Amino acid sequence: MSEGMSKVYILGGAQTDFERNWKKEGKGMIALLKEAMTDGLEGAELTFDDVKELNQENRVACFVGNFIAEKYVDQGHLGAFLTEVDSAFYGVPSARYEAACASSSVAIDTAATKVRSGDYDVAIVIGWELMKTVETRVGGDYLGRAAYYEREGKGINLPFPKLFGRLADETLMKYPELDEKRYMDALAKISAINYENAKRNPLAQTRKWFMSYRQARTRGTETNPLVGGRLAVSDCSQVTDGAAVVVLCSEKFIAERGIKERPIIKGYGHRTAPLLFEKKMGDNQGSEYILPWTRQTVLDSYRRSGLTVDDIDVFETHDCFTSSEYAAISAFGLTKPGKEYEAVESGLISFTGSKPINPGGGLIGCGHPVGASGARMLLDLYKQVTKTAGEYQVNGARNGIMLNIGGSATTNYVFVIGAEE
Amino acid sequence: MDIRTVTVVGVTGIMGANVAGIFASFGDAKVYCVGRDIEKVKRAIPRIVKSVRADVIAHNLIPADFNNLEQCVADSDFVFESSKEDIRVKSEIATRIGKALKNSAISATGSSGLSITEIAECYPENMRGHFFGVHMFNPPYMLQLCELASTKYSDEEMYAKLKEYLRIKLHRIVVEVRDSPAFLGNRIGFQFINEALQYAEKYKDNGGIDYIDAVIGPFTGRSMPPLATSDFVGLDVHKAIVDNIYANTYDYAHETFVFPDFAQKLVEEGKLGRKSGGGLYRLVEYDNGRRRQNVYDISTGLYRDVIPYIFPFSDKMKRQIEAGDYHKAFEELVDNCSQEAEICLSFLLKYIVYSLYTAEKVGYAMEAADDVMAAGFNWCPPLAMYQAMSYVADVPVLIKKRFPEICQQIDVERYLAEARSSKYDFRVYFKSGG
Numbered sequence: 071m072s073e074g075m076s077k078v079y080i081l082g083g084a085q086t087d088f089e090r091n092w093k094k095e096g097k098g099m100i101a102l103l104k105e106a107m108t109d110g111l112e113g114a115e116l117t118f119d120d121v122k123e124l125n126q127e128n129r130v131a132c133f134v135g136n137f138i139a140e141k142y143v144d145q146g147h148l149g150a151f152l153t154e155v156d157s158a159f160y161g162v163p164s165a166r167y168e169a170a171c172a173s174s175s176v177a178i179d180t181a182a183t184k185v186r187s188g189d190y191d192v193a194i195v196i197g198w199e200l201m202k203t204v205e206t207r208v209g210g211d212y213l214g215r216a217a218y219y220e221r222e223g224k225g226i227n228l229p230f231p232k233l234f235g236r237l238a239d240e241t242l243m244k245y246p247e248l249d250e251k252r253y254m255d256a257l258a259k260i261s262a263i264n265y266e267n268a269k270r271n272p273l274a275q276t277r278k279w280f281m282s283y284r285q286a287r288t289r290g291t292e293t294n295p296l297v298g299g300r301l302a303v304s305d306c307s308q309v310t311d312g313a314a315v316v317v318l319c320s321e322k323f324i325a326e327r328g329i330k331e332r333p334i335i336k337g338y339g340h341r342t343a344p345l346l347f348e349k350k351m352g353d354n355q356g357s358e359y360i361l362p363w364t365r366q367t368v369l370d371s372y373r374r375s376g377l378t379v380d381d382i383d384v385f386e387t388h389d390c391f392t393s394s395e396y397a398a399i400s401a402f403g404l405t406k407p408g409k410e411y412e413a414v415e416s417g418l419i420s421f422t423g424s425k426p427i428n429p430g431g432g433l434i435g436c437g438h439p440v441g442a443s444g445a446r447m448l449l450d451l452y453k454q455v456t457k458t459a460g461e462y463q464v465n466g467a468r469n470g471i472m473l474n475i476g477g478s479a480t481t482n483y484v485f486v487i488g489a490e491e
Numbered sequence: 492m493d494i495r496t497v498t499v500v501g502v503t504g505i506m507g508a509n510v511a512g513i514f515a516s517f518g519d520a521k522v523y524c525v526g527r528d529i530e531k532v533k534r535a536i537p538r539i540v541k542s543v544r545a546d547v548i549a550h551n552l553i554p555a556d557f558n559n560l561e562q563c564v565a566d567s568d569f570v571f572e573s574s575k576e577d578i579r580v581k582s583e584i585a586t587r588i589g590k591a592l593k594n595s596a597i598s599a600t601g602s603s604g605l606s607i608t609e610i611a612e613c614y615p616e617n618m619r620g621h622f623f624g625v626h627m628f629n630p631p632y633m634l635q636l637c638e639l640a641s642t643k644y645s646d647e648e649m650y651a652k653l654k655e656y657l658r659i660k661l662h663r664i665v666v667e668v669r670d671s672p673a674f675l676g677n678r679i680g681f682q683f684i685n686e687a688l689q690y691a692e693k694y695k696d697n698g699g700i701d702y703i704d705a706v707i708g709p710f711t712g713r714s715m716p717p718l719a720t721s722d723f724v725g726l727d728v729h730k731a732i733v734d735n736i737y738a739n740t741y742d743y744a745h746e747t748f749v750f751p752d753f754a755q756k757l758v759e760e761g762k763l764g765r766k767s768g769g770g771l772y773r774l775v776e777y778d779n780g781r782r783r784q785n786v787y788d789i790s791t792g793l794y795r796d797v798i799p800y801i802f803p804f805s806d807k808m809k810r811q812i813e814a815g816d817y818h819k820a821f822e823e824l825v826d827n828c829s830q831e832a833e834i835c836l837s838f839l840l841k842y843i844v845y846s847l848y849t850a851e852k853v854g855y856a857m858e859a860a861d862d863v864m865a866a867g868f869n870w871c872p873p874l875a876m877y878q879a880m881s882y883v884a885d886v887p888v889l890i891k892k893r894f895p896e897i898c899q900q901i902d903v904e905r906y907l908a909e910a911r912s913s914k915y916d917f918r919v920y921f922k923s924g925g
Binding site: 090094095096097098100101102103104105269280281284285288291293294 | 516545547632633813924
């Protein structure tokens with residue numbers, strides 16, 4: 071960040087167990103928010119009484135990330151619902167932020183800005199989505215609203231797998247020297263790595279599931295049907311219920327409480343690409359990158375943090391589909407555009423590689439409650455750089471980067487976090 | 492441990508098939524699927540594939556029948572026997588396996604509670620050390636519990652390697668247990684379930700089976716009420732487990748393992764449960780396609796509609812759970828003086844005590860009780876239950892007041908004082924529906 075600006079610290083947080091089906095448990099939004107907030111504050115070593123006390127001087131605010139509760143649970147005005155969690159939130163400024171699957175990144179960005187500006191000393195970010203309230207086909211239609219619904223979603227069965235299937239097609243067209251089999255095998259490997267990583271994550275949705283490279287590359291079978299062009303079920307992220315909380319705070323709060331060894335947000339990037347997939351592809355003609363605005367978002371975050379890809383030890387990316395993780399590899403700068411398969415084949419991005427992506431399983435392995443994913447990524451980076459990631463800890467992680475996208479890589483959000491120098 | 496080839500004996504049974512799926516998928520092993528009838532074995536293959544949702548394992552599954560048993564065993568690094576729960580059948584198969592087993596190979600039985608030591612003695616002396624009890628729960632794809640039992644003959648190095656293989660490669664939650672009837676999970680689980688069945692008889696004039704299930708339903712930390720679970724497993728299996736425990740163990744809860752007369756009668760009539768088209772419950776389909784759950788009424792001996800019981804305490808508990816206010820839910824339970832709340836609370840308290848007591852006797856650590864109940868039954872595990880209740884009540888006092896006779900027989904105070912905090916999150920297990 072630029073000189074003279076005050077630092078934004080990450081105090082901690084928590085995520086819910088993404089394996090849970092809240093409808094089956096007979097619980098809804100209120101229970102989800104209560105559990106997530108209780109655990110999140112505990113993870114940040116705060117109490118409801120702290121919130122109450124901070125609020126007396128208007129020093130705390132809440133930022134709620136959620137995509138489309140209006141559809142999934144018939145509810146809007148989501149910022150106000152924290153008052154149902156605990157009376158400590160009476161009077162606390164709170165609002166909902168939305169940018170499809172990047173919703174909680176907007177919440178994080180706003181929270182960080184309010185802390186940096188000195189408006190608040192503590193900013194609580196909670197991202198959540200309950201998606202298992204409806205059947206797959208209906209949920210898929212709801213998610214179509216993250217694209218240009220009238221033109222890309224309405225009346226189409228599962229629009230998003232189709233859009234990211236088209237991204238796969240476009241990738242092959244853009245890089246004619248890229249062998250199709252090599253590409254599809256790289257996508258299968260990406261899936262297998264995410265599932266494998268999820269096995270080490272006690273809160274991952276797929277931690278008990280079976281997936282192998284061989285199963286992932288055998289597409290079009292009964293257990294791995296095609297869902298969007300050349301992409302199969304194994305190439306998709308999950309339908310997930312869940313919430314993630316991260317608490318940010320100011321330098322003043324850190325000093326006041328004598329808190330030690332908390333990471334800071336070192337940089338961010340936020341860019342919006344053309345909404346329509348077709349226009350997005352038309353727009354990349356002059357670029358080596360399939361998603362030039364995604365690449366630009368990463369570059370912005372590197373510039374703001376003063377870091378390069380060489381300084382980053384751990385990566386969180388938005389693997390809503392294997393084709394989006396594939397594109398992210400070059401966007402991060404891990405390979406040249408068109409050569410992403412190299413990082414997959416060499417093991418560079420696997421858990422034991424030197425540039426691991428999604429050590430906790432990502433959206434494919436850990437799960438994807440859409441409005442929570444940005445906050446979940448930030449939380450996972452926090453765990454990595456504070457060496458509290460347990461079995462999925464990446465050795466020696468000092469700096470981490472996350473890419474959270476909304477729609478078909480329309481909203482692009484990147485945060486770089488790390489230990490203070 | 493390098494296990495590339497496995498033989499599973501008894502794949503036409505549900506458990507054998509599902510375990511074969513685990514070896515072929517997570518274990519990535521070639522699996523000889525052995526059954527008595529080759530045609531039935533062939534028909535089981537697609538079910539095995541489906542059990543782990545992966546077509547890709549199909550090429551790992553090789554059907555075989557008992558004529559090829561020795562051949563399959565001789566080619567295997569691991570042999571898993573999942574035949575009928577009958578010591579004579581198992582002994583006969585073990586003798587055949589023992590003669591053909593490679594010197595470096597491991598063999599195991601999936602028995603849910605027969606004597607592992609007795610089966611081990613069917614093996615040649617030099618191979619007895621390679622034989623273990625490996626007890627998984629159904630369906631193993633969803634329930635990760637694996638009870639591992641050794642005998643006095645067991646080779647320690649082999650045991651350690653097997654444990655590692657089950658944990659790392661097959662992703663099992665391995666709980667080490669003694670060679671004791673029904674091991675740990677079923678001992679605790681069926682103590683609860685069988686006592687619930689006895690209570691159904693005791694309270695038959697209040698409704699019996701559905702009454703008890705309504706009193707200790709999903710809002711008490713489980714996906715399925717206990718008697719619905721018995722119906723799901725089958726009364727014959729239930730009876731075999733509790734009869735085995737009753738005949739071969741003795742502890743303060745001995746009489747709670749007596750299988751009730753009315754249930755004995757149902758077994759004799761072939762009314763075993765879901766698998767036989769009816770047992771404690773029965774799904775009735777009407778001509779218009781409507782389905783309705785019926786229940787066996789113990790006092791009349793006839794099936795009738797399930798009664799949608801509403802008890803004030805459970806109704807309040809469910810509402811608190813729905814809103815994520817778990818502590819308030821427990822307050823409703825502890826503070827309510829109705830007969831139903833008293834039965835409910837007693838069951839949960841006895842569950843905590845019996846689990847801790849049995850974990851010490853049959854397991855090797857108190858946490859074993861938590862692992863078996865969470866990973867084998869999907870019930871709120873006992874330490875987590877204790878922790879959850881402790882937020883609102885003095886649990887040792889509640890227990891002492893209600894069960895002086897248990898407190899006289901065992902040192903309840905010590906068990907509770909030594910109880911450690913659970914690694915499981917109790918909130919997940921308490922459901923508001925059902």
